[in-house]
Amino acid sequence: MPRLQISDKRKTRLAEKLGIAGLRVTEPRLALAHLLFRHGNRHVTAETLLDEALRAGLKVSQATVYNTLNQFQAAGLLRQVQVDQARSYFDTNIDAHHHFYVEDEARLIDIAADAVNVAKLPDSPAGYDVERVEVIIRLDKKAAKK
Amino acid sequence: MPRLQISDKRKTRLAEKLGIAGLRVTEPRLALAHLLFRHGNRHVTAETLLDEALRAGLKVSQATVYNTLNQFQAAGLLRQVQVDQARSYFDTNIDAHHHFYVEDEARLIDIAADAVNVAKLPDSPAGYDVERVEVIIRLDKKAAKK
DNA sequence: ATTTGTGCAAATCGTTTGCATCTGA
DNA sequence: TCAGATGCAAACGATTTGCACAAAT
Numbered sequence: 001m002p003r004l005q006i007s008d009k010r011k012t013r014l015a016e017k018l019g020i021a022g023l024r025v026t027e028p029r030l031a032l033a034h035l036l037f038r039h040g041n042r043h044v045t046a047e048t049l050l051d052e053a054l055r056a057g058l059k060v061s062q063a064t065v066y067n068t069l070n071q072f073q074a075a076g077l078l079r080q081v082q083v084d085q086a087r088s089y090f091d092t093n094i095d096a097h098h099h100f101y102v103e104d105e106a107r108l109i110d111i112a113a114d115a116v117n118v119a120k121l122p123d124s125p126a127g128y129d130v131e132r133v134e135v136i137i138r139l140d141k142k143a144a145k146k
Numbered sequence: 147m148p149r150l151q152i153s154d155k156r157k158t159r160l161a162e163k164l165g166i167a168g169l170r171v172t173e174p175r176l177a178l179a180h181l182l183f184r185h186g187n188r189h190v191t192a193e194t195l196l197d198e199a200l201r202a203g204l205k206v207s208q209a210t211v212y213n214t215l216n217q218f219q220a221a222g223l224l225r226q227v228q229v230d231q232a233r234s235y236f237d238t239n240i241d242a243h244h245h246f247y248v249e250d251e252a253r254l255i256d257i258a259a260d261a262v263n264v265a266k267l268p269d270s271p272a273g274y275d276v277e278r279v280e281v282i283i284r285l286d287k288k289a290a291k292k
Numbered sequence: 293a294t295t296t297g298t299g300c301a302a303a304t305c306g307t308t309t310g311c312a313t314c315t316g317a
Numbered sequence: 318t319c320a321g322a323t324g325c326a327a328a329c330g331a332t333t334t335g336c337a338c339a340a341a342t
Contacts, residue, residue: 024315024316024317024320024321024322025316025317026315026316026321026322026323027315028322028323029322045306046306046307047306059324060323060324061323061324061325062307062324062325063307063308063309063323063324063325063326064322064323064324066306066307066308067308067322067323070307070308080231082228082229082230082231083228084228085226085228085231085234085331085332086305086306087305087306087307088231088306088307100270100271100274102274103277109271111268112268115266115267115268116264116266116267116268117264117265117266118262118263118264118265118281119263119264119265120261120262120263121261121262121283122257122258122261122262122283124246124283124285125246125255125285127287127288128246128248128285128286128287128288129285129286129287129288129289130283130284130285130286131249131284131285131286132283132284133281133282133283133284134280134281134282134283134284135264135279135280135281136279136280136282137267137268137270137276137278137279137280138276138277138278138279138280139270139271139274139275139276139277140274140275140276140277141273141274141275142273142274142275143275170295170296170297170340170341170342171341172296172297172298172340172341173340174297174298175297191331192331192332193331205299206298206299207298207299207300208299208300208332209298209299209300209301209332209333209334210297210298210299212331212332212333213297213298213333216332216333231306231307232330232331233330233331233332234331234332
């Protein structure tokens with residue numbers, strides 16, 4: 001029984017998205033999809049998404065948030081970004097692109113694919129295909145000017 | 147009371163390495179350092195290193211392996227590589243370089259820095275410095291030829 | 293002497309799972 | 318109707334931590 005208001009038009013659009021991904025259309029999934037996809041590209045963790053959902057008045061369990069994130073990722077609606085041992089980040093931007101990561105703030109920032117040019121790549125070991133090339137630029141807060 | 151045999155010459159060399167890094171020279175650290183640094187570049191996890199230590203007859207605890215890996219990393223003797231949510235990898239190669247990662251086999255492979263050419267990098271957000279540029283090439287087992 | 297390291301076991305934390313119950317097709 | 322989804326709480330697995338004891342400086 002979500003307390004979140006979603007227009008019928010939007011519901012239909014999200015339901016379609018879930019359907020195409022091969023996922024059943026359920027209320028928790030619709031609501032989480034709404035939160036995830038309503039405002040451009042985002043980075044969430046299970047924790048931040050659950051918080052957001054609860055604050056929005058949704059009655060979703062932690063388990064459902066985890067399941068949903070994993071299913072969305074398996075279905076290609078989200079991409080997992082591995083920058084921090086402590087927690088999993090999910091990115092609503094599923095196009096090829098890269099990331100800045102500010103460790104001190106646990107903050108991810110997208111980098112458009114064409115802003116990075118990987119000019120030379122080594123051959124992959126025999127028997128293996130490249131699945132994805134990830135560029136992660138780790139950032140530090142700038143030291144005080146001397 | 148480690149059962150591992152380390153020559154005095156090697157001990158001295160490792161002790162020096164620890165000393166420079168600002169770490170006290172203790173038997174567990176010497177022994178783990180020996181395992182880590184004796185044969186070129188390696189990738190270990192706490193689990194694989196502990197296994198190796200126990201098989202070598204060392205009496206080290208899990209806690210010490212974790213502590214040692216973290217201290218070595220903080221001291222710059224090891225670099226942490228984050229490719230898998232499940233476990234932390236440590237790389238004895240601390241020079242700038244990149245990685246292949248075979249997810250299905252949880253296997254890391256070094257890529258020499260000069261085998262990758264990142265020709266264009268975006269400006270970092272104002273107030274931040276680039277700490278490190280990481281390129282991770284995720285590999286899949288090649289699909290059967292059709 | 294005092295600081296730092298070590299081992300052990302318990303604690304922590306993100307994530308997963310088992311199972312009874314509900315829901316969507 | 319009934320496979321699949323959800324919630325709850327318990328389980329899990331990697332990592333960390335508290336504390337008593339041992340080793341380094």
